[in-house]
Amino acid sequence: MKSFLKKFFVAFMAALLFMTLPLMDTKARAEDKKESFDVRISSGIEGKFRALKYIPITVEFTSNEKDFKGEVEIRVTGNANGSYDAYSKEVSATQGEANKVVIPIKMSEGSSKISVNFVENGKVLYEKKGLVSSGRVNEANLLLGVLTDDQTGLSYIGSTSFELNPDQKGGIEKVKLDENIIGENNLNIDGLDVIIINNYNMANLKDEHYTTLNSWVNRGGLLIIGAGANEGKTINNINKDFLNIKSSGVKEENIKVVDDSLNLITSSLSANEGKVKAGSKENPLAYSFSRGKGEIIVSAFDLGIEPLISS
Numbered sequence: 001m002k003s004f005l006k007k008f009f010v011a012f013m014a015a016l017l018f019m020t021l022p023l024m025d026t027k028a029r030a031e032d033k034k035e036s037f038d039v040r041i042s043s044g045i046e047g048k049f050r051a052l053k054y055i056p057i058t059v060e061f062t063s064n065e066k067d068f069k070g071e072v073e074i075r076v077t078g079n080a081n082g083s084y085d086a087y088s089k090e091v092s093a094t095q096g097e098a099n100k101v102v103i104p105i106k107m108s109e110g111s112s113k114i115s116v117n118f119v120e121n122g123k124v125l126y127e128k129k130g131l132v133s134s135g136r137v138n139e140a141n142l143l144l145g146v147l148t149d150d151q152t153g154l155s156y157i158g159s160t161s162f163e164l165n166p167d168q169k170g171g172i173e174k175v176k177l178d179e180n181i182i183g184e185n186n187l188n189i190d191g192l193d194v195i196i197i198n199n200y201n202m203a204n205l206k207d208e209h210y211t212t213l214n215s216w217v218n219r220g221g222l223l224i225i226g227a228g229a230n231e232g233k234t235i236n237n238i239n240k241d242f243l244n245i246k247s248s249g250v251k252e253e254n255i256k257v258v259d260d261s262l263n264l265i266t267s268s269l270s271a272n273e274g275k276v277k278a279g280s281k282e283n284p285l286a287y288s289f290s291r292g293k294g295e296i297i298v299s300a301f302d303l304g305i306e307p308l309i310s311s
Helices: 002-032 150-159 178-182 207-218
Strands: 039-045 056-065 068-077 086-094 099-103 112-120 125-132 142-147 161-165 166-175 193-197 222-224 246-255 260-270 275-279 285-292 294-299
Touching: 039 112, 056 086, 056 112, 056 275, 068 099, 068 260, 086 246, 099 193, 150 166, 178 207, 207 222, 207 285, 207 294, 260 285
Parallel strands: 142 166, 142 193, 193 222, 222 294
Antiparallel strands: 039 056, 056 099, 068 086, 068 112, 112 125, 161 166, 246 260, 275 285, 285 294
16 A cells, blocks of 8 residues: 555656646746846936926837837827827837937926837837836926036035025036937937036037037026136137137136135136126126027136135
8 A cells, every 4th residue: 555655646746747847947938038128217317307398218228039120109198188298219229239219208297107119110019117206306496417527526516505585495406418418309408407518528519419509598598618727628629600709818817706716717708799797898707698598608717626616
């Protein structure tokens, strides 16, 4: 009897293993199988955005199964029930290679859900859902973008606060910019209130960058460009069709900035179309240029060097 039970037990276990192994193998294969696309979604510039303005959505992706030629389409809830608004960009991606696209979208108040779709020949091959929630800039604050080769020099700006009225204070939320976010689409920077270009080689900027900046300023943006010690990188390299300003050189002088007297290296600026914003006609410290609803200001000194950053 024991022998029979032993044989039965062995046979039973063998049958059980026989039935289980294919299932285990199938499960392992299912777990090992990659999605057709690896996708990572991020929103805003360094995660920050302003409500009711265009928000740049960055989609980093890899097509795992084949080369992909089609559209990356972002869908957001529309105003009508059950409708959606779509924003898309054509892409061509080689299988296995990492790709990145930035698509600006506009969302209605209270909306946070988006879906990223990979569309080829009118067919959705893959969909990934996402949320645009954290990172919204307080309405009392300014969202300021900085284009510079030395972020440390302008770090003090991020700690600046100001009084809107006796009961309300505002602050500055600072984000880093690069030529990619500026050049791809002028709506990528729609949510910025101010852009500072300082100690940055403006020879890197192409026509599309100037078109974007000009469009943004005309819509009401404030662009500030620093000169002074690094004028060779900024105003000396600026596209004169965009802004016709020049310097006859730099000098070291003691000037009053707000309540402080500072020793600074300043540019000897001249501009036919601009108005003196600070200083005097004989010794201008800043020029102002009106563009549509916005303004361009050129500072005679670098905004990110001593003693200014420690004052």
